[in-house]
Amino acid sequence: MFGIVGDPIAQVRSPEMITWEFHRRGIDALLVPLHVPVAEFDTVMPALMRLPNFGGFVVTIPFKTRALAFANHLGLQAQVLGSLNLLVRRSDGSWGGDILDGMGCVAAFQNRGIPIEGRRLMIVGLGGAGGAIACAMAARQPARMRLHDLNPQRCAFIQSCIARISPATVVDIGPPTIEGMDILINASPVGMLEDARLPLEVQTLPSDLVVFDAIVMPEQTPLLALAEHCGCTVVRGREMMLGQIPKLVDGFLSPDGI
Amino acid sequence: MFGIVGDPIAQVRSPEMITWEFHRRGIDALLVPLHVPVAEFDTVMPALMRLPNFGGFVVTIPFKTRALAFANHLGLQAQVLGSLNLLVRRSDGSWGGDILDGMGCVAAFQNRGIPIEGRRLMIVGLGGAGGAIACAMAARQPARMRLHDLNPQRCAFIQSCIARISPATVVDIGPPTIEGMDILINASPVGMLEDARLPLEVQTLPSDLVVFDAIVMPEQTPLLALAEHCGCTVVRGREMMLGQIPKLVDGFLSPDGI
Numbered sequence: 001m002f003g004i005v006g007d008p009i010a011q012v013r014s015p016e017m018i019t020w021e022f023h024r025r026g027i028d029a030l031l032v033p034l035h036v037p038v039a040e041f042d043t044v045m046p047a048l049m050r051l052p053n054f055g056g057f058v059v060t061i062p063f064k065t066r067a068l069a070f071a072n073h074l075g076l077q078a079q080v081l082g083s084l085n086l087l088v089r090r091s092d093g094s095w096g097g098d099i100l101d102g103m104g105c106v107a108a109f110q111n112r113g114i115p116i117e118g119r120r121l122m123i124v125g126l127g128g129a130g131g132a133i134a135c136a137m138a139a140r141q142p143a144r145m146r147l148h149d150l151n152p153q154r155c156a157f158i159q160s161c162i163a164r165i166s167p168a169t170v171v172d173i174g175p176p177t178i179e180g181m182d183i184l185i186n187a188s189p190v191g192m193l194e195d196a197r198l199p200l201e202v203q204t205l206p207s208d209l210v211v212f213d214a215i216v217m218p219e220q221t222p223l224l225a226l227a228e229h230c231g232c233t234v235v236r237g238r239e240m241m242l243g244q245i246p247k248l249v250d251g252f253l254s255p256d257g258i
Numbered sequence: 259m260f261g262i263v264g265d266p267i268a269q270v271r272s273p274e275m276i277t278w279e280f281h282r283r284g285i286d287a288l289l290v291p292l293h294v295p296v297a298e299f300d301t302v303m304p305a306l307m308r309l310p311n312f313g314g315f316v317v318t319i320p321f322k323t324r325a326l327a328f329a330n331h332l333g334l335q336a337q338v339l340g341s342l343n344l345l346v347r348r349s350d351g352s353w354g355g356d357i358l359d360g361m362g363c364v365a366a367f368q369n370r371g372i373p374i375e376g377r378r379l380m381i382v383g384l385g386g387a388g389g390a391i392a393c394a395m396a397a398r399q400p401a402r403m404r405l406h407d408l409n410p411q412r413c414a415f416i417q418s419c420i421a422r423i424s425p426a427t428v429v430d431i432g433p434p435t436i437e438g439m440d441i442l443i444n445a446s447p448v449g450m451l452e453d454a455r456l457p458l459e460v461q462t463l464p465s466d467l468v469v470f471d472a473i474v475m476p477e478q479t480p481l482l483a484l485a486e487h488c489g490c491t492v493v494r495g496r497e498m499m500l501g502q503i504p505k506l507v508d509g510f511l512s513p514d515g516i
Contacts, residue, residue: 001290009311032259032290035311047305053267053293 001053002031002252005045005067006060009035013241014058014248021249029252031058041066049087049095056088056252064099064128071097075258077135080161083128086248088255096258098251101129102136104244105185105212108235111243114183114210116140122181124148124199125188126158129214133187133240138162144170146177149188176200178209184227187214191221198222207231216241259311260289260510263303263325264318267293271499272316272506279507287510289316299324307345307353314346314510322357322386329355333516335393338419341386344506346513354516356509359387360394362502363443363470366493369501372441372468374398380439382406382457383446384416387472391445391498396420402428404435407446434458436467442485445472449479456480465489474499 004014018031034057036044041063048054049070059067064083068074071087075098078084084097109116119142123134126149134147135158145162149155155173162171176199178184190199192215204226205211211227216237220228227234251258262272276289292315294302299321306312307328317325322341329336329345333356336342342355367374377400381392384407392405393416403420407413413431420429434457436442448457450473462484463469469485474495478486485492509516 001292030290032288033311035309037308037310040305040308044305044308047298047302050295050298050302051293052295053291 001051002029002056002058003034003048003054004031004058004060005034005036005048005063007036007038007041007062009033012060014060014245017242017245018058018248021245025249027253029055036063038062045070049089054089056086056255058248059085059087061128068097071095073258074098076165077102077132077139080164081131081135083132086251086258088251088258090255090258096255098258099132100244100247100251101132102134103247104240104242105133105214106136106140107243107247108212108239109210111239112233112235114233114235116142116183118143119182120144120146120180121183121185122146122148122177123185123187124176125186125190125214126151126154127187127189130185130187131158131161133185133214134158135161135165137185138166138169141166142169142183145172146181147171147173148176178202178205181209183210183212185212185214186221186223189215191215191223193217196222198226202226205230205232209233210235212240213237214240259309260287260314260316261292261306261312262289262316262318263292263294263306263321265294265296265299265320267291270318272318272503275500275503276316276506279503283507285511287313294321296320303328307347312347314344314513316506317343317345319386326355329353331516332356334423335360335390335397338422339389339393341390344509344516346509346516348513348516354513356516357390358502358505358509359390360392361505362498362500363391363472364394364398365501365505366470366497367468369497370491370493372491372493374400374441376401377440378402378404378438379441379443380404380406380435381443381445382434383444383448383472384409384412385445385447388443388445389416389419391443391472392416393419393423395443396424396427399424400427400441403430404439405429405431406434436460436463439467441468441470443470443472444479444481447473449473449481451475454480456484460484463488463490467491468493470498471495472498 072094330352470493
């Protein structure tokens with residue numbers, strides 16, 4: 001048994017997606033939704049961790065930072081970001097934690113055969129997902145990354161994270177641009193649901209640009225619609241979500257790897 | 259979401275049987291195994307009860323008595339027996355508890371069209387299952403019940419329970435017998451697994467006797483083998499287990515009924 005812990009919980013898709021991935025691999029396991037109210041997290045989470053037939057948890061909003069206190073070992077990205085979304089019981093009974101949100105984005109690029117190493121990335125939005133994407137992309141050693149977020153402290157923090165993960169990558173902080181960029185990543189909420197705006201001011205995009213949008217709903221964001229119209233290679237939020245599933249299952253099945 | 263709480267947990271069959279019953283009724287619900295170590299019950303159980311997306315729990319060995327402390331309202335059988343195997347969140351947020359073990363036995367008899375009212379029952383073994391069976395059978399108002407257990411205090415206690423549930427039933431305590439009986443119930447462990455013994459000393463059984471054995475493994479106990487050989491009507495432990503499933507689901511779906 002495995003669980004996903006969050007508040008609210010009704011929106012999560014991990015129970016069916018991760019359970020499906022277990023079954024695809026011939027493993028008799030199940031991931032179930034565990035709704036832990038915000039005010040109860042510090043008492044309920046340790047109780048859930050004492051269920052011997054639960055091998056680990058996906059941790060989602062709003063617990064990714066608070067869950068850090070329950071991990072005895074942290075993966076590099078969880079260490080630098082100060083948050084986790086995977087908590088697994090290791091063979092010695094201790095708990096390992098890591099954040100795989102960004103790995104899903106990297107996997108989506110890999111699955112499409114789009115290289116990251118040596119390329120130039122513009123990342124717009126450095127919240128929970130954006131920070132994780134920036135760090136995971138950095139681990140693939142791009143030549144250059146430009147970061148943009150409305151919060152300048154967050155920009156500086158993620159810049160320092162990237163410096164630890166990939167010292168050779170040139171990182172600057174600045175306004176969103178596509179000039180001199182190979183890959184444009186939107187991890188901001190601009191374009192989500194009914195929001196018709198673009199996350200940066202452009203009329204057109206060069207056709208050799210790769211455009212990724214972390215937004216899952218709608219599948220076709222205003223940015224992706226423009227990118228498709230301009231002949232760009234388009235990578236969707238859903239591909240990132242799907243890309244993370246095997247990584248989470250790998251983490252559950254090899255908990256000592258963290 | 260619903261759970262079954264026990265220690266150990268690997269042997270439980272409720273997750274598939276109750277989940278199947280939910281789906282048979284067109285209800286999108288799941289019952290999952292929650293292994294709560296004996297030493298952790300008093301801290302882990304209240305934490306599980308704070309998960310808003312869990313509507314209730316089946317409680318199994320060894321927690322049926324300890325779980326009583328967590329129920330705000332108790333059904334009559336749970337009150338008299340001092341134990342429960344169903345714990346449900348009521349619409350006002352309080353918790354109701356009841357013990358349905360014996361209801362499964364009654365349902366098995368009903369499903370086979372075997373009347374209990376006005377009949378004479380011999381019950382051998384008054385442990386957790388036997389006590390619940392005795393009380394549930396008493397609620398169907400048999401004419402007479404004889405009770406046998408190695409523990410005389412348990413006999414006296416169950417006799418007093420029956421007196422509260424069905425004052426008109428004549429109850430005595432004595433050695434196992436089939437003389438003057440219509441229904442023989444074995445709820446003792448005699449005959450379980452490799453045990454080749456009978457729960458009472460007999461060479462043969464009258465063909466008009468109804469013989470029930472609460473043992474699930476093996477399906478064909480020595481007692482049931484003899485009963486079948488003698489042409490008796492035979493009711494099996496598996497029928498009791500199956501008979502309880504709809505009652506548990508009814509309890510989950512109508513929690514205010516307790």
